[in-house]
Amino acid sequence: MTNENESWTDLVPTIAKPVVYAYKYRKFIQEYWKKAQVKVGMGKPSVIVTGRAGVGKSVLASHYHGEANTQDWNEPGTSTDVEIKPITIGDWTKVVAVIPGQNSQERARSLDEALNKTDELDGVIHVVDWGFTSIREAAVKKEMVESRGIDTIYKIRQHHLSLELNDFESMLDKLAMSKANGRGPKWLVIAVNKVDLFEKDLLDAERYYNPSCKSPFTNKINSFLKTVGANNIKIIHLPVCPMPEPFEWNGEIVAPxxxxxxKQxxxxxxxxxxxxxxxxxVK
Incomplete structure (x- = not known):
């Protein structure tokens, strides 16, 4: 765990408070990606991106890969295969694997490969979204509203937060087992995505994910750290916003x-x- 995080409100540019956190790299990612592809040789991933389906893993990775900045890029749908992307910023060049969020053989295989069969894994970016998880299938939406009574944004967020917590606990169990076997990542970044939907409640979201505060989510983090040792893995939590867009559920809408x-x-x-x-x- 680390105490190096600024308050999330310190990261938000405003008219009264200009951005003071300098972007120390001179060029955007798309200018580097071909060089990165040659440099890393598309080998085994040294960073994996995990999280439930619909939290925005692929969109986030696409922005850092640079392809989201091209004219022919379309927002990806639900991913069922592992996506391999070379990502470079400054002197940081890594092969990044985006692991599908659905429980499937592909997800299990790729997690096992990264956590238990290689010594090359540096870190994990675990993406969450404070309950604003996208469900794209109209039939699933209809069933949840009509048969299960999940008919408001509040209810769907509570449903997703419960699933997010279970998924995170399962991920931490896998990380703990990997660390016990002498492998596993050196760092874990909790990427709190879709901040555009809750920027007005930024401090409430930060309290939920900040290991220094108490919440069902942070209880899982602190239990994990007791198991593996706080000195054996570095954990930080950060807000991120790759693509502002509204969240709609059963006629209710949260605007970006x-x-x-x-700001984005x-x-x-x-x-x-x-x-x-x-x-x-952590090198």
């Missing part, structure tokens, strides 16, 4: 609260800067 490209890019830049610093700090 991040209303400028400056600041979240993206601070996030990857922090990941880079964590990576450099």
């Amino acid at each position: 609260q991040v209303d400028s490209i400056t 890019r600041n979240y993206l830049r601070v996030f990857i800067d922090k990941v880079s610093l964590v990576q450099n700090g």
Whole structure:
């Protein structure tokens, strides 16, 4: 665990408070990705991106890979296969594997490969979204509303937060087993995605995910740290916002609260800067 996180409100640019966290790299990712592809040789991943289906793992990775900045890019649908992307920022170049969120043989195989069969894994980016998880299948939405009574945004968020907690606990169990076997990541970044939907409640979200505070989520983190030892893995939590868009459920809508490209890019830049610093700090 680390106490190096600024308060999330310190990361948000405003008119009264300009951005003071400098983006120390001069060029965007798309200018580097071909060089990165050659450099890393598309080998085994040294970073994996995990989390439930619908939390935005692929969109997040696509922005850092650079392909989201191209004219022919379309927002990806639900991913069922492992996606391999070389990502470079400054001197940080890694093969990143985005693990599918659905419980499947592909997910189990890729997690086992990364956690238990290689010594090359540096870190895990585990993506969560404070209950604003996307469900794309119309039939599933209809069944949840009509048969299960999950008919408000509050109810669907509580449902997703419960599933998110179970998924996170399962992931921590896998990490603990990997560490016990002398492998496992050196760092874990909890990427709190879709901050555009709850920026007005940023401190409440931070309290939920901050290991220094008490919540069902942070209880899992602290229990994990007692098992593996706080000195054996570095954990940070960060907000991120790759693509502001509204969240709709059964006619209710939460509109994006991040209303400028400056804010969006600041979240993206601070996030990857922090990941880079964590990576450099554990070499």
